[in-house]
Amino acid sequence: MTRVLLEMSLLEAAHLSDLVTQFGELIGETVDDVALDDPAIVRLVPDAYRDDPAAADEFRRLTQADLLDRRRDDAAVVLSTLQRDGRTLRPEEVAPEDATAPVVVELHDASVAAWLRTLTALRLVMAARLGVTDDEQGESDDPRFGIYNWLGFRLEGLLQALED
Template identity: 55%
Template sequence: MGDRAGGRRVTAPGVALELTAIEVAHLTSLVEQFSALVTEQESDAGDPAIARLVPDAYADTDAAREFRALTESDLLQRRAADAGLVLATLLRDGAPLRPEELDAVSAEAVVSIPLDGERLSAWLRTLTALRLVLATRLGIRTEADGDVDDPRYGVYEWLGYRLEGLLQAIDG
């Protein structure tokens, strides 16, 4: 039996994701920011990124609002829990990597992150959610949208590349 991740059943015994230390450091920062966003949703009630993470379940405005009132907090707590699991897998020697702490040589060191079961599912859901947040911030609704000159667009693309790699490893 596998875990559900973004509509896909994850049945692979596990994969190893290889990132450079600088990628781990930057991803750690992104996931920390994402975690703060979903845990502080009360102050960001009108944030379009939150709305995109928890889309309306019904076309009827009143029904959608009622459903959101009943489920949004739980859904965002689950996203925060996923982010926490991802952050735990990114720790090195029990501490997060920070870009400013890495020299040129250590920044390029390869870090292998074993992922299986719930960790793998959490990674898939979190990378997808991070892309949704960035897409919202960048105004991306379709493949034709987005300012490729915006530095965040590169991060959006990199997250997609990593997500696609994980999905291929699962299917492989």
């Protein structure tokens, strides 16, 4: 059985909760509608057949709802592991004197997988919003790049913990 302990500050946990909540809302709005006009959703449900648009559209039509449902369920797992005393953390509710207090999140097999998929999906959404298409485009004055990079840091830390 896999067991991973992630440590972050209370403010980081609250901001991550907020990002995951927004991600869940994006997915929730999309599950019933095909939203191929949103580049973030396109990144989350990529083409299965790049050389055959008709087959790609058919595959997406048949699989998009299930894939997005799974992503929403993963996000719910991440949110539940970030809760404190049964409450979802919110950045605006974190007192300045508590912001750096450590939060330890204990993950097991299913929650580790949900975290990996959710952090990756969040980075894909951020990349789509920022216009990032490869590693070379990771520099900009846009403050959202800090969030994008922080998500990468957290994803890398989780992967490293799994290797140890």
